[in-house]
Amino acid sequence: EAQVTQNPRYLITVTGKKLTVTCSQNMNHEYMSWYRQDPGLGLRQIYYSMNVEVTDKGDVPEGYKVSRKEKRNFPLILESPSPNQTSLYFCASSKRRSGTSGTLAQETQYFGPGTRLLVL
Amino acid sequence: AQSVTQLDSQVPVFEEAPVELRCNYSSSVSVYLFWYVQYPNQGLQLLLKYLSGSTLVESINGFEAEFNKSQTSFHLRKPSVHISDTAEYFCAVSEGAAGNKLTFGGGTRVLVKP
Numbered sequence: 001e002a003q004v005t006q007n008p009r010y011l012i013t014v015t016g017k018k019l020t021v022t023c024s025q026n027m028n029h030e031y032m033s034w035y036r037q038d039p040g041l042g043l044r045q046i047y048y049s050m051n052v053e054v055t056d057k058g059d060v061p062e063g064y065k066v067s068r069k070e071k072r073n074f075p076l077i078l079e080s081p082s083p084n085q086t087s088l089y090f091c092a093s094s095k096r097r098s099g100t101s102g103t104l105a106q107e108t109q110y111f112g113p114g115t116r117l118l119v120l
Numbered sequence: 121a122q123s124v125t126q127l128d129s130q131v132p133v134f135e136e137a138p139v140e141l142r143c144n145y146s147s148s149v150s151v152y153l154f155w156y157v158q159y160p161n162q163g164l165q166l167l168l169k170y171l172s173g174s175t176l177v178e179s180i181n182g183f184e185a186e187f188n189k190s191q192t193s194f195h196l197r198k199p200s201v202h203i204s205d206t207a208e209y210f211c212a213v214s215e216g217a218a219g220n221k222l223t224f225g226g227g228t229r230v231l232v233k234p
Contacts, residue, residue, distance in 0.1 A: 031220045040129060042210055042224035043164075050220075058221070090163060094220055109222060111156075111164040 002027045004112035006091050012118045013081055021076045021115050023091030030096035032074040033058070033109070034066065037088040046089075049074055050096055081119045089115045122147040122215050126225035133201055134233050141196040141228045143185075143211030153194040154212040154222070155185055164210065170194065181205075206232045 004025045013019055025032065033048040035058075045058030049068040063085055065077040074093075078085060091112040127142045145151060155167040168179040175187040185196045194211060211225040 033220070033222075035224075040226050042124070042126075042226045043212075043222075044224070045221060048221065092222075096220060108166060108169070109220065113163045 002110065004091055004093055004110050006089075006112040006115050008115060009113060010116050012120065014120050015082055016080050019078050019081060019117075021078075021089060021091075021117070023074045023076065023112060024072050025074075025091075025093040025110070026072065027093060027110065028071065029093035029110075030071070031109075032068070032091065032093045034064070034074070034076050035090045035092065036060065037090060037114075043090065046076070081117075083119050085117065086119045087117060089117060122151065122213050122223045124211050124213055124223055124225035126211055126228050128228050129226065130229045130231065132231045132233060135203055136200050138199050139197065139201050139205075139230060141209050141211075141230070143194045143196065143225055145192050145194065145211075145213045147192070147213060147215055149215055152214040153185075153187055154214070155179075155183070155194070155196050156210045156212060156224075158208045158210065158227075160207070167196075167209070201230070201232050203232050203234065206230060 007022045030051045034046040035043040037043045044060045046064050047058050047066040049055045052071050055066050055068050092109045094109040123146045125144045133139045153170040156164040157167045158164050168177045170177050170187045178184045183198045185194055187194050208227045208229045210227050212222045214222050
C-alpha cells in the first residue's frame with residue numbers, strides 16, 4: 001500500500017530537549033516536504049527536498065533542521081524545541097515536477113497522518 | 121508570491137442543504153489549484169484538483185469546484201451535504217515556477233447539523 005508514515009504520532013516534550021520526527025514514504029518519490037498546521041493559518045511549509053541531499057527552506061524554517069540521506073526518509077529535527085513549536089506537523093511526498101508544467105503524478109502530494117507535538 | 125484566502129473560517133450547515141466554500145488566490149503566473157479535506161483527527165486527503173482543461177472539476181463524493189481565472193477563485197460546492205462531510209477543508213495553490221510547493225489557505229471548518 002502506497003503511504004507516508006510518521007513517527008511518533010503524539011509527543012510531549014520540554015523546552016530544549018532535542019527531538020526528531022521521522023517521515024518515510026514507499027512510493028519512490030523525489031519530492032518531500034514538512035508542514036506545520038496551526039489554527040487559522042492553514043498549513044505552512046517548513047522545509048522541502050527535491051531529491052537526496054537536496055533540501056531548502058520553506059516559509060517557516062526557523063528552529064528546524066532536516067536531512068535527506070535516503071530517498072524514502074526525510075526526518076524533521078528540532079534541536080532545541082520551544083513552546084511556539086507546539087503544533088501539528090505533516091510530512092508529504094510526490095513525484096518531482098521537472099519544469100513549469102506538471103503531470104497528474106507530479107501534482108498529487110500524499111500526506112502522512114500527522115504528528116501532534118506539545119512543547120512545555 | 122502566491123497567497124490563498126479562504127473567506128470563511130467556519131460554516132455551519134444543515135444536513136441535505138447546499139454548501140459553498142470560498143477560495144481566492146493571488147499569483148502572477150499560472151497556477152494549479154487543489155482542495156484538501158481533513159476529517160477529525162486525520163491527515164489531509166486530496167478532494168479534487170484543477171491542472172488544466174475544463175474549469176469545472178468534480179470529486180467522487182459529490183463536491184465540485186470551478187476555476188475562475190478572471191476572479192482568481194476556486195470555490196468548492198456541494199448541492200446536498202451529509203453528516204459525514206463534517207471536516208476542515210483547505211484550498212491550496214501550486215505555482216508552475218515554484219516546483220511542488222503548496223501554499224494553503226487558513227482552512228474552513230464545516231459542521232453539518234442534523
